[in-house]
Amino acid sequence: MLIISRHDEERLGLPQVLDACRCYSPQGRRLKAKRAFYAPSDRSALAREFDAIELLIVFLNEHPTDVRRAAVTLGRFRDLVGTLSGLEKRRPLEVTELFEIKQALQLFRELSAMEPLLHAASVEVTAMPEAEALLDPSDRKTSGFYLYDEYSPRLAELRRRRFSVERQMESGDSSQRESLLAERASLVAEEEREEAVVRARLTDALAAYLDALKTNFSAVGVLDFRLARAALADEWGAGKPSLLGEGDSATLENMSHPVIKEDLRKRDATFVRQSVSLPPGTTVLSGPNMGGKSVALKSMTLALVLIQLGYYPSATASATPLYDFISYSSDHLDTTKRGLSTFGNEIVRIRDDASRARKERGLVVMDEPCRGTNPEEATALVGALARFYGKQQGSFVISTHYRVPAGDGIAHVRIRGIQSEALDVIASEGIPESDRDAIRRIEALMDYRIERVEGDASVPTDAIRIAELLGLDGDILAFIDDM
Amino acid sequence: MKCAPRHSPDFLVDALGLDSLRSLAIIGTGKNAGKTTVLNHLLSAVRQMKRKRVVAVTSIGLDGEDEDIVTGGAKPRIYLTEGALLATACGSLDKCDAVIEILVLTGIHTATGEIAIGRMRTNGYVELAGPSIARDVATCERYCREIEEDCLFIVDGALSRKSPAGGGLTESVILVAGAANAPSLEELAIETARQVLFLTLPSVEEKENKIFSEVMEKFPGHRAIFLSQCDTTGKTIRARSLPLASVIGEGKTIADEFRKDDTALLLRGAITDNVLEYLLSDSAFVDMTLVAEDGTRFFLSDKAVRQLRQRSVELAVLSDLSLPLICVNPMRRDGTTVEREDILEAIISVVDVPVCELGPSFV
Numbered sequence: 037m038l039i040i041s042r043h044d045e046e047r048l049g050l051p052q053v054l055d056a057c058r059c060y061s062p063q064g065r066r067l068k069a070k071r072a073f074y075a076p077s078d079r080s081a082l083a084r085e086f087d088a089i090e091l092l093i094v095f096l097n098e099h100p101t102d103v104r105r106a107a108v109t110l111g112r113f114r115d116l117v118g119t120l121s122g123l124e125k126r127r128p129l130e131v132t133e134l135f136e137i138k139q140a141l142q143l144f145r146e147l148s149a150m151e152p153l154l155h156a157a158s159v160e161v162t163a164m165p166e167a168e169a170l171l172d173p174s175d176r177k178t179s180g181f182y183l184y185d186e187y188s189p190r191l192a193e194l195r196r197r198r199f200s201v202e203r204q205m206e207s208g209d210s211s212q213r214e215s216l217l218a219e220r221a222s223l224v225a226e227e228e229r230e231e232a233v234v235r236a237r238l239t240d241a242l243a244a245y246l247d248a249l250k251t252n253f254s255a256v257g258v259l260d261f262r263l264a265r266a267a268l269a270d271e272w273g274a275g276k277p278s279l280l281g282e283g284d285s286a287t288l289e290n291m292s293h294p295v296i297k298e299d300l301r302k303r304d305a306t307f308v309r310q311s312v313s314l315p316p317g318t319t320v321l322s323g324p325n326m327g328g329k330s331v332a333l334k335s336m337t338l339a340l341v342l343i344q345l346g347y348y349p350s351a352t353a354s355a356t357p358l359y360d361f362i363s364y365s366s367d368h369l370d371t372t373k374r375g376l377s378t379f380g381n382e383i384v385r386i387r388d389d390a391s392r393a394r395k396e397r398g399l400v401v402m403d404e405p406c407r408g409t410n411p412e413e414a415t416a417l418v419g420a421l422a423r424f425y426g427k428q429q430g431s432f433v434i435s436t437h438y439r440v441p442a443g444d445g446i447a448h449v450r451i452r453g454i455q456s457e458a459l460d461v462i463a464s465e466g467i468p469e470s471d472r473d474a475i476r477r478i479e480a481l482m483d484y485r486i487e488r489v490e491g492d493a494s495v496p497t498d499a500i501r502i503a504e505l506l507g508l509d510g511d512i513l514a515f516i517d518d519m
Numbered sequence: 520m521k522c523a524p525r526h527s528p529d530f531l532v533d534a535l536g537l538d539s540l541r542s543l544a545i546i547g548t549g550k551n552a553g554k555t556t557v558l559n560h561l562l563s564a565v566r567q568m569k570r571k572r573v574v575a576v577t578s579i580g581l582d583g584e585d586e587d588i589v590t591g592g593a594k595p596r597i598y599l600t601e602g603a604l605l606a607t608a609c610g611s612l613d614k615c616d617a618v619i620e621i622l623v624l625t626g627i628h629t630a631t632g633e634i635a636i637g638r639m640r641t642n643g644y645v646e647l648a649g650p651s652i653a654r655d656v657a658t659c660e661r662y663c664r665e666i667e668e669d670c671l672f673i674v675d676g677a678l679s680r681k682s683p684a685g686g687g688l689t690e691s692v693i694l695v696a697g698a699a700n701a702p703s704l705e706e707l708a709i710e711t712a713r714q715v716l717f718l719t720l721p722s723v724e725e726k727e728n729k730i731f732s733e734v735m736e737k738f739p740g741h742r743a744i745f746l747s748q749c750d751t752t753g754k755t756i757r758a759r760s761l762p763l764a765s766v767i768g769e770g771k772t773i774a775d776e777f778r779k780d781d782t783a784l785l786l787r788g789a790i791t792d793n794v795l796e797y798l799l800s801d802s803a804f805v806d807m808t809l810v811a812e813d814g815t816r817f818f819l820s821d822k823a824v825r826q827l828r829q830r831s832v833e834l835a836v837l838s839d840l841s842l843p844l845i846c847v848n849p850m851r852r853d854g855t856t857v858e859r860e861d862i863l864e865a866i867i868s869v870v871d872v873p874v875c876e877l878g879p880s881f882v
Contacts, residue, residue: 130612
């Protein structure tokens with residue numbers, strides 16, 4: 037289960053990443069939109085997904101033309117939920133619905149011939165020649181559909197008679213016109229009644245194939261969704277995640293955040309990939325201002341969320357146990373509608389996460405909890421949380437500026453940041469031309485790598501230096517010195 | 520001679536160049552002008568041509584229904600023969616009494632259902648309920664050409680503020696002037712002359728057309744585009760544009776953006792008296808070109824046209840239309856008819872385009 041508010045999902049970049057996973061068929065899109073969460077009990081199902089995606093990545097690199105062809109076929113599928121429901125209820129299908137089924141049957145046949153692709157995707161799509169024959173009684177091999185004369189000798193006869201009347205109308209004198217029109221109208225009415233009989237008969241005959249149709253449509257969705265995830269993983273250069281047992285540490289190597297990476301690329305900056313290990317218990321992430329703590333937290337959370345949604349994460353290698361739930365919270369401002377203050381909401385969230393973590397193995401991620409609280413009490417609260425989760429079976433990851441003492445089950449990691457000598461170098465380069473220039477200078481010297489810290493991590497103290505570099509008023513800086 | 524004999528399929532074939540014409544829209548001076556009757560005559564003419572051609576028909580919105588759902592009067596039905604293609608909504612298919620083979624479901628959805636492309640497997644009456652926007656009509660034509668590359672694509676179009684059916688969409692346009700659309704023949708003649716003026720407007724110069732097209736491509740949501748010359752030689756043209764959901768109701772916004780050195784203004788949408796009200800109250804709005812996407816986008820009164828003329832504001836279009844024929848229909852709204860000769864004379868006296876009266880279509 038994911039416990040992430042809509043706003044936090046957006047901050048995490050989850051909707052954008054899922055949008056980038058492009059399915060071609062309505063069946064694939066529906067499967068994707070379900071957002072199935074693979075809990076620890078679904079481990080073998082998830083392993084099957086990853087095995088198929090692994091084979092598909094190889095396949096799409098070796099046979100790009102076949103994949104493009106499959107994408108075209110998948111893109112021609114239509115959403116037949118209403119039609120299949122009609123078939124299930126034995127509602128006589130409309131001609132357009134029969135056409136839709138005929139088209140789908142042809143597409144199943146096309147896909148069933150793509151054996152290597154289906155094999156790689158571990159999906160079975162079967163041709164249904166008997167059902168196809170029902171909708172193509174004279175083996176015309178055309179893609180269109182109408183109620184053919186072959187379905188009913190009576191229908192054929194009525195149509196012949198109508199045609200004959202129309203011929204007379206075209207060539208005969210106008211005095212007979214009214215009677216011919218009346219005769220034609222009567223034949224048309226009879227034809228409609230016979231067509232209804234034919235449609236009912238065809239519906240009954242097709243109902244025998246309902247289960248096979250459903251199985252095929254479901255397989256199309258699986259194929260499409262797996263192919264889309266494989267393409268995304270290939271684009272990211274992602275490695276296949278290993279699924280570990282309970283109690284193991286989650287590790288992510290060379291992870292990136294696809295959305296932030298793309299934003300950086302647009303302004304000619306590079307995303308520095310990071311590696312991190314999250315053992316059970318508490319992991320405290322510290323680092324300087326502008327050091328990218330929030331980005332690191334987002335990257336690791338997004339990666340682990342994606343794994344449990346059946347996607348490869350944007351990391352060259354990853355290994356993780358499966359969590360019962362993943363909770364991520366970064367801002368509580370948007371939850372004030374419940375009548376609680378920002379702090380009240382935050383505490384409610386902390387309370388609920390803690391209660392859940394006592395019963396289940398979760399991954400709880402908080403970006404700078406208690407940031408709006410007085411530092412003394414906030415330090416106590418954050419320290420207590422670290423100790424509480426240090427004893428739980430799941431993992432608790434926080435970024436914070438508050439000091440968290442070392443203790444059992446509490447690991448400290450930090451973003452390396454900028455060496456103070458480097459800050460002196462920036463200062464010596466003179467006044468930046470613009471805020472953008474100043475930010476660029478700081479970013480250029482920032483070491484974004486995450487390193488493990490043994491024992492108690494010292495709290496970074498470069499906030500005032502960075503404020504100075506960004507041109508904070510000199511009087512304010514002087515007052516800071518006085519204090 | 521402008522007035523051609525009645526019931527002459529050859530006349531239609533020659534006047535419209537049906538042998539080689541790729542697409543055609545039929546637009547009327549109003550509701551019940553007689554477009555369907557003209558369409559049936561056209562279909563009959565194509566059937567009798569020496570060179571066999573497949574027709575593909577669609578409509579802008581609903582047409583061909585037994586009864587006019589607006590006025591309640593009986594309407595002529597559309598009769599298609601075996602082999603013809605049609606693009607109509609699924610909801611209309613069961614109101615067609617022909618056998619229709621479904622070839623494509625287009626994914627274009629309308630109030631009457633998804634638009635299907637079908638082929639007539641028998642002759643029969645059909646109800647057309649085509650797409651309501653120009654882009655979707657173009658998609659339907661593309662589907663039809665995938666099936667029959669050389670088909671004659673006919674759009675039974677409406678002339679209304681919402682539904683474009685003209686320049687850029689089809690090669691030619693037929694205007695149907697119906698006695699039902701005006702209280703008197705004199706007024707019908709005035710209305711027809713005004714429509715002809717708009718439908719035969721020239722296109723703007725190539726250089727300006729190119730700039731407008733570039734701005735439209737870059738800013739698809741910008742519906743007012745102003746051109747001005749930024750030097751005295753007039754060689755350098757600068758474009759400005761306004762993001763607007765519609766030009767209707769935005770007359771003041773457009774007028775506020777107007778500058779006295781503007782030389783051309785393109786309004787993408789229906790250009791009405793109300794839209795121009797604020798511009799016309801600005802004395803600097805003179806000596807320029809007012810441009811619409813095509814001639815069917817102008818809905819201006821005679822008074823507004825006169826005012827524009829007095830200020831040397833020329834009207835022009837991005838896509839010019841070919842108007843090879845005007846058909847008149849003597850049927851009044853109450854079912855009675857005016858004299859065939861009278862309506863022909865009334866219209867012929869005010870336009871310089873061939874005019875004909877085809878009579879009822881017995882289908």
